[in-house]
Amino acid sequence: MSNSEDKAKIRCSNYAMKKAYKHWANNDNDTALKYCSLAIKINPQNAAAYALRGSMYNYKDWHKRAFRDLNKALSLGLNDEDVYFELGYAHLLCEEYSEAVNNFSNALTLNPNSFILWFFRGCTFDDMDLYDKAIPDLTIALSLNRNDTNTLERLSNAYLSRGNRYLKAGKNLEAIDDFTNATESVDFIVKAYEGRAAAYTNLGRVDEATADIAKAKYIREEEEHSKMNSHG
Numbered sequence: 001m002s003n004s005e006d007k008a009k010i011r012c013s014n015y016a017m018k019k020a021y022k023h024w025a026n027n028d029n030d031t032a033l034k035y036c037s038l039a040i041k042i043n044p045q046n047a048a049a050y051a052l053r054g055s056m057y058n059y060k061d062w063h064k065r066a067f068r069d070l071n072k073a074l075s076l077g078l079n080d081e082d083v084y085f086e087l088g089y090a091h092l093l094c095e096e097y098s099e100a101v102n103n104f105s106n107a108l109t110l111n112p113n114s115f116i117l118w119f120f121r122g123c124t125f126d127d128m129d130l131y132d133k134a135i136p137d138l139t140i141a142l143s144l145n146r147n148d149t150n151t152l153e154r155l156s157n158a159y160l161s162r163g164n165r166y167l168k169a170g171k172n173l174e175a176i177d178d179f180t181n182a183t184e185s186v187d188f189i190v191k192a193y194e195g196r197a198a199a200y201t202n203l204g205r206v207d208e209a210t211a212d213i214a215k216a217k218y219i220r221e222e223e224e225h226s227k228m229n230s231h232g
Contacts, residue, residue: 053069
């Protein structure tokens with residue numbers, strides 16, 4: 001094949017990709033997929049076509065196809081944070097946590113200021129019960145987007161879970177610190193107060209334990225009252 005023919009194939013493949021990106025931007029993923037496949041058929045070395053098609057396969061929950069295309073994009077030299085993120089996300093949904101962490105970590109080397117990457121790696125660590133790693137990641141994510149309630153909830157869950165682990169291990173002071181941090185989220189505030197009360201009790205700090213038990217009881221009663229009113 002001549003050099004001019006190679007260049008022509010590359011141009012035609014890239015033109016198909018322009019069409020793919022246009023349809024993708026308009027949420028017409030089925031047509032975008034067809035243009036990606038066309039671009040790959042014309043030029044099997046088009047890394048961007050594999051990357052976009054892999055991303056759309058992810059969106060459709062076709063993760064095995066996504067793995068194939070995204071890894072192909074990487075093998076063709078596309079060292080891109082979005083490709084690593086999509087791979088990490090696919091592995092996370094498949095509960096392949098170690099692979100997810102590796103890909104999110106690769107993406108973070110390319111963009112250490114990405115909220116979404118810190119968040120998802122932190123969530124993965126949380127799902128793995130690796131709270132000592134989840135908490136720093138989610139803390140960074142929250143610092144990058146202080147208004148994201150999902151991050152706050154995930155971080156509070158990690159603090160609560162680690163606090164319970166400390167409590168069982170007899171590390172009451174560490175448990176108190178974690179339960180205190182867990183009170184930042186309304187979803188975990190009752191369990192956090194109850195856990196902290198248990199740690200205070202273990203330390204003989206009865207007044208503080210009693211205060212936390214009262215807070216937990218008050219909040220639970222208010223929640224139950226609110227539910228009754230909403231159904232009434």
